[in-house]
Amino acid sequence: MTMQTDTNRRIDRMAVLAGAALFGLALAAPASAEEIVVSNYGVSANGMPYAVAMEKGFFKEEGANVTGILTSAGGGTTLRNMLAGNAPYAEVNPNAVIAAVQQGADIKIVAGTVLTVAEFIWAVKPDSPIKSVKDLKGKKMGYTNPRSTSQALATLVLQSGGLKTEDVELVKTGGFGEGVAALDIGLVDVTPIPEPLWAKFQSKYRAIAKASDLLPPMANVLGVAAGAGAAGKDDFIKGVIRARRRAVDYMAKNPDESGDIIAKVYSLEPAVARAAVRNLISSKTNGIEYWGAGYIHMEGLQRAIDVQKMVGAISGDIDTAKLVDTRYLPDDLKALR
Template identity: 50%
Template structure:
């Protein structure tokens, strides 16, 4: 009886000790394409550091490309992923049980096109007969290269598009003279703007083109509403923080992305310019015009085909009521 009494008296304390030593019951990993590399994922670094996810996220997994991220989402126990809208829409059209729940990036403002300092190319009007680099077939950089040619009033045959295998590799190809124009994205754009000359930026040419969305599975949407709303809300807080506190945000992102803080600060200032058009990082509200323009761009490179009704792929219920309209 004494042993039983001792055990019962200490049971609450033992339970508390065990609970304190365990990770939170609802803390789990999420997937963000190219996290630690692409500017699109920077708000997640802020949200993790500042605790904006309220302990719901234990870690962030990175994966290369939208297709890989979608496969990871469908194959594992992961409830949320940040991915390209084209990868998400294509998977849904093929029967994947997915829902798009937030519009995370509204433009391709992270892109710019660089030439050597002594290049005779001053703007996209000078591209005729030139070699323009892009990373890989069906990539956003290939689609944007084709749209630049279109913007310049040229035909596809007026330029030569050259695959470089990556954006870092494109700058090497530019140095070697294999191409005349190299695409670059933030933070590379800010890192090398003193070495090369920028002839155009995407925010000048393509003001609305949604490039990244938040995605979940049908099963998680039905059973994990609080978790998903916490992710969307926490990321939105991070976007606001980056705009209001760029210096502190740069210090946080620099550690995750392994870059010098001044370079990250330059990138954040470039992408969070207040009152200068559509913001790069969205708090989640959908921009249908931007999604449609991205789909059209991907059709140009064979990564998408046919018409698509985005409203049938989107679930706005995880956004604040004020941001649920679809325009």
């Protein structure tokens, strides 16, 4: 979601290092089962394959006895939970990973899980005079929070229509659901509505911009492991990645059944979950799928970093090659793309 929905942009250095220390101490106690951590699981579209993998038994079949999926509302919190709770694997957005690494955390990107931002739609009321991005000049455009993904993407969307951020009034709504409410009462003229919210509300609003049409592929969320702290858990992490890959393939072949599984975990109407799955499974951005099999798309990762730098969420030089560890990937996915 998840470049996911609202994320924590800063990770307290002491919390990270203390969590890492706890992580290392916990290695002394062997465990046959593990929890994993997924940002915005049960809310954002990024985590949907994990629900399918859990329900279909793919984790156990691939040798990863996942006993539960922990979640949090932001990338920074996800990483703290991963390190302090001894979780071998997490899914989180790129800027949270980079912020953690820059503050000393031993974290590696081990899989590319969501490769585009195709879940994002910018919508208006049906009777709005706004027909395209070019019509947004002088209008009020919603976004969730400063330095958020939605703020960064708003900049790119405006650029696609030949506009600058100063050509509109950017209005902080505090969340995507809150943005929908703001649109209803006229506080904003346009707001981002990501999946699965869009599948729920698409009959009520009109899309004027779709990320899959306007924006290039960029790393949305990533699978990560705690670097050296993951020693001894290679098989588990590999199993998680294989199981998630199977789930993505299963969703493509069985979108309605997958939607029904997701509906239970996400507390959605089955029709809404089915529509969200179908929308995202069929999405291609310059030939790149939304839910990736696990391969790491380096161009998309660099683009995500560049976008976050635009809104000040990331600073400094980033050597992306040093962030990546492909040893957990199946052989056919190890080549960087």
